[in-house]
Amino acid sequence: MPRIAPSSPLIRWIVAMLAALGPMAGQSSEPVIAIHGGAGTILRENMTPALEAEYHAALGSALEAGYGRLARGEPALDAITAAITLLEDSPLFNAGRGAVYTWEGSHELDASIMDGATGRAGAVGGVRGVRNPIVLARRVMDASPHVFLAGPGAEDFAREQDIVFAPDAWFHTDRRREQWQALRKRNQAASGPMLIGTVGAVALDTAGNLAAGTSTGGMTGKRWGRLGDSPVIGAGTWARNDGCAVSATGHGEYFIRLGIAHEICARVRIGGESVEAAASGVIHGALEETGGTGGVIVLDPDGRVAMPFNTQGMYRGVMRAAGEARTAIYAEP
Numbered sequence: 496m497p498r499i500a501p502s503s504p505l506i507r508w509i510v511a512m513l514a515a516l517g518p519m520a521g522q523s524s525e526p527v528i529a530i531h532g533g534a535g536t537i538l539r540e541n542m543t544p545a546l547e548a549e550y551h552a553a554l555g556s557a558l559e560a561g562y563g564r565l566a567r568g569e570p571a572l573d574a575i576t577a578a579i580t581l582l583e584d585s586p587l588f589n590a591g592r593g594a595v596y597t598w599e600g601s602h603e604l605d606a607s608i609m610d611g612a613t614g615r616a617g618a619v620g621g622v623r624g625v626r627n628p629i630v631l632a633r634r635v636m637d638a639s640p641h642v643f644l645a646g647p648g649a650e651d652f653a654r655e656q657d658i659v660f661a662p663d664a665w666f667h668t669d670r671r672r673e674q675w676q677a678l679r680k681r682n683q684a685a686s687g688p689m690l691i692g693t694v695g696a697v698a699l700d701t702a703g704n705l706a707a708g709t710s711t712g713g714m715t716g717k718r719w720g721r722l723g724d725s726p727v728i729g730a731g732t733w734a735r736n737d738g739c740a741v742s743a744t745g746h747g748e749y750f751i752r753l754g755i756a757h758e759i760c761a762r763v764r765i766g767g768e769s770v771e772a773a774a775s776g777v778i779h780g781a782l783e784e785t786g787g788t789g790g791v792i793v794l795d796p797d798g799r800v801a802m803p804f805n806t807q808g809m810y811r812g813v814m815r816a817a818g819e820a821r822t823a824i825y826a827e828p
């Protein structure tokens with residue numbers, strides 16, 4: 496048989512073609528997880544080294560929890576659920592424990608999840624007392640015939656499914672209450688993203704499947720059952736194995752109007768753009784042009800990650816190898 500040198504143009508062409516095809520059935524992918532903890536006015540002058548360290552540590556733990564599952568060959572859906580659950584349990588972020596206050600002084604939580612392999616999705620909006628809304632969104636996807644449940648009905652479903660509830664005190668943090676009280680004093684209901692700290696995750700598992708999820712308390716002082724983009728499939732969350740996985744954070748009204756998460760993936764899937772070009776194009780293009788602020792984390796089936804934002808900062812992180820959790824807060828490292 497003729498011998499072909501590894502550097503021959505034929506071999507290089509075959510390798511390039513295989514890489515372009517991406518992971519195929521039976522072929523394993525290098526697992527990757529990326530997370531965010533919200534975008535917005537995050538200024539160094541408002542931070543202390545100790546608080547910064549707390550954020551890095553919380554993001555790092557969430558990455559470790561998610562990546563650990565991926566490294567054991569578990570599905571991307573389980574990895575993002577594990578990472579988001581930890582972020583929801585941290586009082587640092589506006590999701591689960593530490594969620595912002597509504598105008599009336601309660602906590603109304605939104606979350607969504609999507610499976611890139613099957614296109615299945617689950618979401619909950621305006622739920623009270625549910626300790627981990629991402630777990631409930633996942634249950635809507637796995638155990639109901641629906642995609643989106645809201646308010647008391649979603650809570651009834653949660654009780655039927657033995658989802659864990661927590662008392663009001665669990666969600667309380669002094670700084671969120673102070674922000675709410677200041678807003679009430681000015682008699683000014685929410686009109687913009689009063690607080691950062693929405694959380695989200697995207698992951699690629701060893702089977703080549705993508706998943707995305709997002710969880711938030713929404714906007715400080717929100718009223719009238721306001722829902723943001725986070726629980727809206729296609730706006731705050733989207734995943735498709737032949738496109739990409741996206742989790743968004745920012746001024747939800749703009750993300751809904753622009754269908755940001757779906758738009759980014761459509762540019763990748765149909766337009767053939769890289770995740771970097773598609774995500775930056777949407778965040779620094781349509782979002783900025785319409786006056787919206789925020790950012791996204793995006794992951795493609797080859798493990799490429801993009802994390803553009805048009806705010807001062809976005810809590811974020813990526814992990815693609817054991818012991819190598821990389822986290823960042825500001826635009827410049």
Ligand code: ASP
Pocket residue numbers: 533534688690691692693711712713714722723724725743744745746747748
């Ligand atoms: N997107 C969320 C909302 O509008 C808020 C955020 O990401 O900070 O509810």
